[in-house]
Amino acid sequence: MKLKGAEIVWECLVREGVEVVFGYPGGANMPIYDAMLNYPVHHVLVRHEQGAAHMADGYARASGKVGVAMATSGPGATNLVTGICTAMMDSVPVVFITGQVAAHLIGGDAFQETDVTGITLPITKHNYLVTRADEIAEVIREAFYIARSGRPGPVLIDICKNAQIEQTEFVYPEDVKLPGYQPVTHSPRNLLDQAVKLIEKAKKPIILCGHGVIMSKAEEELMQFAVKTQTPVTSTLLGLGAFPASHPLSLGMMGMHGEAYANMAIQNSDLILAFGMRFDDRVTGTLKTYAPAAKKIHIEIDPSELHKNVYADVPLVGDLQTVLRDLIPLVDEYDHDEWLEEIHGWKNEVDSRSIMNWENDGKLQVAHLVADIWKATGGGAIVTTDVGQHQMWAAQYYFLEKPNRWITSGGAGTMGFGLPSAIGAWFAHKDQEIWAIAGDGGFQMTAAELTTAVQEGANVKVAIMNNNFLGMVRQWQEFFFEKRYSAVNMLTPDFVKLAEAHRVPARLVTKREEVNDAIEWARKTEGPVVLEFRVEQEEAVYPMVPQGAALHEMIRRPVKA
Amino acid sequence: MNHTFIALVENKPGVLNRVASLFRRRNFNIESLAVGRTESPEVSRMTVVVDCPNGDVDAHKIEANLYKLVNVIDVQDVTHQPSVTRDLALIKVKVGPERRAEVNGLAEIFRARIVDVAADAVIVEITGTEDKIEGMIELLRPLGIVEMVRTGQVSMTRGVNDGVRRVPGVNGHRYEDVAELAEMTP
Numbered sequence: 127m128k129l130k131g132a133e134i135v136w137e138c139l140v141r142e143g144v145e146v147v148f149g150y151p152g153g154a155n156m157p158i159y160d161a162m163l164n165y166p167v168h169h170v171l172v173r174h175e176q177g178a179a180h181m182a183d184g185y186a187r188a189s190g191k192v193g194v195a196m197a198t199s200g201p202g203a204t205n206l207v208t209g210i211c212t213a214m215m216d217s218v219p220v221v222f223i224t225g226q227v228a229a230h231l232i233g234g235d236a237f238q239e240t241d242v243t244g245i246t247l248p249i250t251k252h253n254y255l256v257t258r259a260d261e262i263a264e265v266i267r268e269a270f271y272i273a274r275s276g277r278p279g280p281v282l283i284d285i286c287k288n289a290q291i292e293q294t295e296f297v298y299p300e301d302v303k304l305p306g307y308q309p310v311t312h313s314p315r316n317l318l319d320q321a322v323k324l325i326e327k328a329k330k331p332i333i334l335c336g337h338g339v340i341m342s343k344a345e346e347e348l349m350q351f352a353v354k355t356q357t358p359v360t361s362t363l364l365g366l367g368a369f370p371a372s373h374p375l376s377l378g379m380m381g382m383h384g385e386a387y388a389n390m391a392i393q394n395s396d397l398i399l400a401f402g403m404r405f406d407d408r409v410t411g412t413l414k415t416y417a418p419a420a421k422k423i424h425i426e427i428d429p430s431e432l433h434k435n436v437y438a439d440v441p442l443v444g445d446l447q448t449v450l451r452d453l454i455p456l457v458d459e460y461d462h463d464e465w466l467e468e469i470h471g472w473k474n475e476v477d478s479r480s481i482m483n484w485e486n487d488g489k490l491q492v493a494h495l496v497a498d499i500w501k502a503t504g505g506g507a508i509v510t511t512d513v514g515q516h517q518m519w520a521a522q523y524y525f526l527e528k529p530n531r532w533i534t535s536g537g538a539g540t541m542g543f544g545l546p547s548a549i550g551a552w553f554a555h556k557d558q559e560i561w562a563i564a565g566d567g568g569f570q571m572t573a574a575e576l577t578t579a580v581q582e583g584a585n586v587k588v589a590i591m592n593n594n595f596l597g598m599v600r601q602w603q604e605f606f607f608e609k610r611y612s613a614v615n616m617l618t619p620d621f622v623k624l625a626e627a628h629r630v631p632a633r634l635v636t637k638r639e640e641v642n643d644a645i646e647w648a649r650k651t652e653g654p655v656v657l658e659f660r661v662e663q664e665e666a667v668y669p670m671v672p673q674g675a676a677l678h679e680m681i682r683r684p685v686k687a
Numbered sequence: 688m689n690h691t692f693i694a695l696v697e698n699k700p701g702v703l704n705r706v707a708s709l710f711r712r713r714n715f716n717i718e719s720l721a722v723g724r725t726e727s728p729e730v731s732r733m734t735v736v737v738d739c740p741n742g743d744v745d746a747h748k749i750e751a752n753l754y755k756l757v758n759v760i761d762v763q764d765v766t767h768q769p770s771v772t773r774d775l776a777l778i779k780v781k782v783g784p785e786r787r788a789e790v791n792g793l794a795e796i797f798r799a800r801i802v803d804v805a806a807d808a809v810i811v812e813i814t815g816t817e818d819k820i821e822g823m824i825e826l827l828r829p830l831g832i833v834e835m836v837r838t839g840q841v842s843m844t845r846g847v848n849d850g851v852r853r854v855p856g857v858n859g860h861r862y863e864d865v866a867e868l869a870e871m872t873p
């Protein structure tokens with residue numbers, strides 16, 4: 127069957143099970159958009175390509191499938207870059223398809239020509255420049271395989287315009303031939319035995335649960351392992367949801383703004399079991415004093431993460447689910463009552479400082495609002511965030527019981543992520559409640575996607591935590607720059623009017639007693655809704671491990687008199 | 688110290704850029720890089736000499752990161768393996784007829800040869816290890832080197848021995864190498 131390259135693109139996407147594509151048309155991808163009309167794939171027209179990238183990312187994280195975003199050449203493609211980088215840092219499987227000028231024009235600085243494969247080389251798992259129609263099927267097949275296998279990540283395909291127009295025989299490749307790409311899945315028995323020996327000896331073990339647990343769908347295995355060995359579990363920002371927050375062994379989040387008792391537990395542990403995480407500087411504090419007494423067992427699918435930041439006494443390369451399934455039968459049942467008791471002591475001390483115990487003083491606290499949303503939604507909503515203070519409060523107080531419901535930009539820390547990723551998540555789970563928790567700064571970066579939400583009828587609830595500050599930067603300036611506020615005080619638009627101009631119903635909330643009403647109103651209102659909360663301006667996120675400090679050297683919330 | 692890696696990569700456009708970009712991105716310093724075809728038309732071979740201040744830990748990092756490139760098929764570290772190492776240099780020395788014999792004499796000692804003679808200059812071709820070439824350059828320098836080009840180091844292990852592989856690599860077969868990873872000290 128002879129088909130145009132553009133048609134082959136869609137033939138392949140349909141075969142990959144793609145139902146929705148987020149994108150923006152332009153000169154260099156018009157044949158693809160023309161061919162699209164004949165295929166059963168829903169296209170979401172975004173307002174800025176960054177939105178398309180984040181939507182595809184949010185869709186991928188919520189669904190566990192590969193997301194797809196499209197853009198034209200030049201500025202279209204460069205607008206994707208922030209979103210590609212976001213997906214790369216958080217290992218999210220997204221395939222990006224960009225148009226490129228005709229192959230014979232490449233190198234000639236043609237209109238809207240940009241070296242997109244060059245630009246995205248360090249921020250993609252792999253990328254392709256396609257100059258001929260007969261390459262398209264194979265490349266798309268490979269791209270999806272690479273994106274979702276091994277350590278997942280974004281793959282970009284840059285397709286020249288001539289390749290989209292040319293006709294060629296369409297043959298869908300049966301399998302992929304990638305001699306240099308065969309991810310390791312199992313760990314060898316001798317190393318598993320070494321791990322078992324360390325687990326046997328441990329008196330104070332702790333599991334560090336990362337994004338890899340969710341990516342490899344190893345939540346069940348994590349639970350079995352934790353319960354069998356009675357090992358407490360603390361999560362990275364992206365690992366939240368992999369282990370139920372209400373479980374007695376759950377210690378919540380670790381790291382810079384993690385629970386103080388989780389950080390204390392890590393520093394005092396004698397064995398760290400790192401599951402699908404990469405010892406990012408935001409979870410370790412300074413490496414010099416990181417968990418000094420602990421042996422480390424590191425299970426990771428990406429060998430380059432082993433020994434990268436923290437030396438692993440037993441490095442286990444492989445798919446986490448597979449490795450845990452191999453490991454669980456080898457370990458005995460243990461109890462670590464004394465250790466759990468010790469951790470419990472730290473926990474009690476933390477409770478005395480908790481912002482949750484504050485009386486209502488008339489001011490709105492983001493932490494309280496997150497807890498209110500958590501209560502109202504029964505803890506079951508999909509929550510997306512922007513980046514900054516509100517993100518940390520959301521991580522601390524939206525207690526997650528299940529995976530794939532917490533969508534936040536971790537490694538890249540991308541502002542403007544909340545709203546578009548929520549829209550993407552809605553396409554994955556139209557029946558579920560979705561909340562985007564955003565700050566006033568981040569929201570303004572991608573606010574134009576409100577119209578996209580309206581056009582698509584996306585049922586997402588946006589809570590803007592407006593403190594008229596770039597809150598996290600302000601907090602750093604308060605703590606580390608003698609409160610010299612530099613470029614953090616932000617005039618915000620009237621968000622209610624802004625939302626209404628986008629045809630989105632909206633409410634302003636300024637008082638504690640209005641909060642629950644507003645949340646219920648938002649939940650009952652069909653389609654996108656915006657709630658603007660005027661929150662306490664100069665509140666800080668606690669605890670905080672200053673950059674370069676040891677993990678246990680936290681700035682703690684002052685005990686309120 | 689310098690580590691020498693042999694990387695087999697798919698012979699496709701842009702692969703050299705990917706490898707070079709990786710070294711830049713991960714902040715490693717390439718001392719020398721030589722790329723060429725192999726016995727298989729689908730495979731190119733790179734010999735990369737990289738400064739590894741943290742020894743094995745850096746070497747592991749380089750191998751593991753190279754494997755992250757989809758087009759990289761195999762990586763081995765031949766630094767400590769018995770291997771044959773060669774570099775080729777063309778050195779143009781500014782000498783008139785009166786001192787040509789001097790250059791020729793030096794060339795003979797180093798088993799180099801003069802491959803071109805002009806009225807005011809000669810080109811010396813020398814093949815060998817880096818040390819040997821450096822030695823010759825030092826002696827030719829006083830005579831007046833006007834131009835020099837070097838291919839960069841290429842290496843091949845002796846016999847059927849492979850170099851060290853610190854990463855499970857493709858196929859995931861090399862379980863014993865994961866064990867090696869465990870024995871690395873920080």
